[in-house]
Amino acid sequence: MSCIRSKRNRTTEYRLRAHLVKSGIRNWTLTPHDVYGSPDFVFRKLQIAIFVDGCFWHVCPKCCNFPKTNAEYWHKKLSENRDRDLVATKRLRSMGWAVLRFWEHEVKDNPKLVLKKISRKLVIRGLVRRYAEE
Numbered sequence: 001m002s003c004i005r006s007k008r009n010r011t012t013e014y015r016l017r018a019h020l021v022k023s024g025i026r027n028w029t030l031t032p033h034d035v036y037g038s039p040d041f042v043f044r045k046l047q048i049a050i051f052v053d054g055c056f057w058h059v060c061p062k063c064c065n066f067p068k069t070n071a072e073y074w075h076k077k078l079s080e081n082r083d084r085d086l087v088a089t090k091r092l093r094s095m096g097w098a099v100l101r102f103w104e105h106e107v108k109d110n111p112k113l114v115l116k117k118i119s120r121k122l123v124i125r126g127l128v129r130r131y132a133e134e
């Protein structure tokens with residue numbers, strides 16, 4: 001299997017963090033535990049939650065197949081992860097959060113696109129907030 005089985009997904013997290021810093025995007029918090037589902041990054045004021053999903057643990061359709069040994073175990077375990085992701089996304093959205101999820105390989109292969117999506121969300125949410133306050 002080509003995927004790295006690192007559960008905490010630190011490398012990808014650090015990578016995105018470095019990109020955010022370099023691009024001047026500010027006001028985010030790293031893995032706040034008081035936000036449902038513990039997103040990897042959070043823009044509190046604008047209520048934007050960002051998850052960076054490891055390709056193996058979150059079953060990326062592009063990079064990973066279920067392992068063939070212990071197939072049943074892995075299928076169950078990884079399906080649970082995926083279900084948990086869906087629940088977190090839904091729950092956060094129902095609480096008014098915008099949720100962005102990126103795959104590990106997206107951050108690695110195309111960080112520019114990832115940053116663009118984040119910036120776009122920041123702009124849109126910022127505008128919506130401003131109108132609401134006026």
Ligand SMILES: [Zn+2]
Pocket residue numbers: 055060061062063064103104105106
């Ligand atoms: Zn992937």
